[in-house]
Amino acid sequence: MPETVELALSAGRHYDAWQLQARWAINQRAWTEALGLLSRIERKDFFDLQLEGRALQVKKEDPNIARDPAAQKEIEARQHEIMMITYKAPGITRDI
Structure with a gap:
């Protein structure tokens, strides 16, 4: 994993490196x-x-x-927002 992140960073793909690190963090909860x-x-x-x-x-x-309960409500609101964004524009891509 560290080598992959380092490769992404050396290629100027910072967003991809952060995404890879975020995936690992989620896996570790x-x-x-x-x-x-x-x-x-x-x-x-x-x-x-x-x-x-x-x-x-x-x-x-x-x-x-x-x-x-306040944190739960905030999380649910953001989850709903993410769902609506991806529903309305399923082909969302970053400018590379």
């Missing part, structure tokens, strides 16, 4: 790190949005967040 990495991507494509949705789901399952 580190939603804070994943959302932080994804927030660095200015123009999210379909896959970035799907990763953000997955990170939000992991966040929602966090025991500390699960007890916070």
